[in-house]
Amino acid sequence: MYFQKPLYIYIYNGIDVARTLLMLFAPTFTAGHLTGEVERLVLALRDKVIQTKDETQRRDIRRLINYIEARPMKFTVYSVISLDWNLPITIVNISITYLIVMIQFTHNY
Numbered sequence: 001m002y003f004q005k006p007l008y009i010y011i012y013n014g015i016d017v018a019r020t021l022l023m024l025f026a027p028t029f030t031a032g033h034l035t036g037e038v039e040r041l042v043l044a045l046r047d048k049v050i051q052t053k054d055e056t057q058r059r060d061i062r063r064l065i066n067y068i069e070a071r072p073m074k075f076t077v078y079s080v081i082s083l084d085w086n087l088p089i090t091i092v093n094i095s096i097t098y099l100i101v102m103i104q105f106t107h108n109y
Helices: 007-051 055-070 087-108
Strands: 075-077 081-083
Touching: 007 055, 007 075, 007 081, 007 087, 081 087
Parallel strands: none
Antiparallel strands: 075 081
């Protein structure tokens, strides 16, 4: 006899998967957001250089911009895995590749 699960079980499982993915990729989204904020800060500093009349302030702002550009904000895990907007896509690509390889091995045996 065929047994069908109630709809609420599928809904609960879907919510649980979404929560797990959110917890997994939250650092990625945060790192991407912070990188965007740094880029906006550099743009604001460049505008400040244009507006400032004092030459010493201009020099200091330019030095700060050079410092920020020389040391870009980049988050990594053990200096191997880059935490940016591409991490979820990379994980999906690796998972699909692994799944395809496993399917091919199961057909051989």
